[in-house]
Amino acid sequence: AQSVTQPDIHITVSEGASLELRCNYSYGATPYLFWYVQSPGQGLQLLLKYFSGDTLVQGIKGFEAEFKRSQSSFNLRKPSVHWSDAAEYFCAVTLTGGGNKLTFGTGTQLKVEL
Amino acid sequence: NAGVTQTPKFRILKIGQSMTLQCTQDMNHNYMYWYRQDPGMGLKLIYYSVGAGITDKGEVPNGYNVSRSTTEDFPLRLELAAPSQTSVYFCASSYLQNRGETQYFGPGTRLLVL
Numbered sequence: 001a002q003s004v005t006q007p008d009i010h011i012t013v014s015e016g017a018s019l020e021l022r023c024n025y026s027y028g029a030t031p032y033l034f035w036y037v038q039s040p041g042q043g044l045q046l047l048l049k050y051f052s053g054d055t056l057v058q059g060i061k062g063f064e065a066e067f068k069r070s071q072s073s074f075n076l077r078k079p080s081v082h083w084s085d086a087a088e089y090f091c092a093v094t095l096t097g098g099g100n101k102l103t104f105g106t107g108t109q110l111k112v113e114l
Numbered sequence: 115n116a117g118v119t120q121t122p123k124f125r126i127l128k129i130g131q132s133m134t135l136q137c138t139q140d141m142n143h144n145y146m147y148w149y150r151q152d153p154g155m156g157l158k159l160i161y162y163s164v165g166a167g168i169t170d171k172g173e174v175p176n177g178y179n180v181s182r183s184t185t186e187d188f189p190l191r192l193e194l195a196a197p198s199q200t201s202v203y204f205c206a207s208s209y210l211q212n213r214g215e216t217q218y219f220g221p222g223t224r225l226l227v228l
Binding site: 004009032036041042043044045046049051090092094100101102103104105106107 | 118145147149154155156157158159162172204206208210214215216217219220221222
């Protein structure tokens with residue numbers, strides 16, 4: 001069955017440090033991949049998405065993600081984390097034939113230490 | 115623009131009670147979605163709508179009903195609340211249903227069933 005896995009439930013980084021959040025998918029065909037962020041008490045906001053082409057995609061708030069087909073991964077990165085980045089991050093896919101229905105990973109909660 | 119708005123923000127229900135979660139978008143989007151988010155889990159699709167008068171089931175529709183009489187509104191109805199429906203509910207909308215179309219999320223409704 002198709003699935004999205006985020007192996008890290010919680011991650012803590014110091015402000016100014018680099019960040020990498022992992023996302024792996026299990027899906028036979030070419031996935032459409034997304035990263036969403038959920039700040040406390042807020043809805044989800046799209047950070048970036050990948051369909052095809054350049055495997056390194058840039059998003060909002062200084063985030064980027066790299067699609068690696070050989071590893072079935074779409075990891076989210078940021079070179080220098082700010083305290084305001086503390087939030088929950090969700091990786092998601094849309095599946096062929098599924099229209100625009102999103103399948104989400106379980107999320108990674110990011111804590112930023114000052 | 116207000117985007118996607120949801121009411122109420124928080125509600126406590128007794129088992130067996132009914133309620134309607136309201137969702138309104140002002141972006142003239144044809145496509146609307148209801149998700150639920152359980153602790154430690156990703157969002158799961160309950161129902162979606164491709165336009166006024168047209169709705170369809172998602173991954174976890176049992177115990178819920180929806181209607182779509184206007185483009186703007188997509189209410190979610192719980193007829194007989196059960197503790198298993200304790201969750202955070204998110205409404206989302208998108209302009210198109212193409213794979214990869216950005217979904218815009220509301221701030222969520224937190225529901226507790228006791």
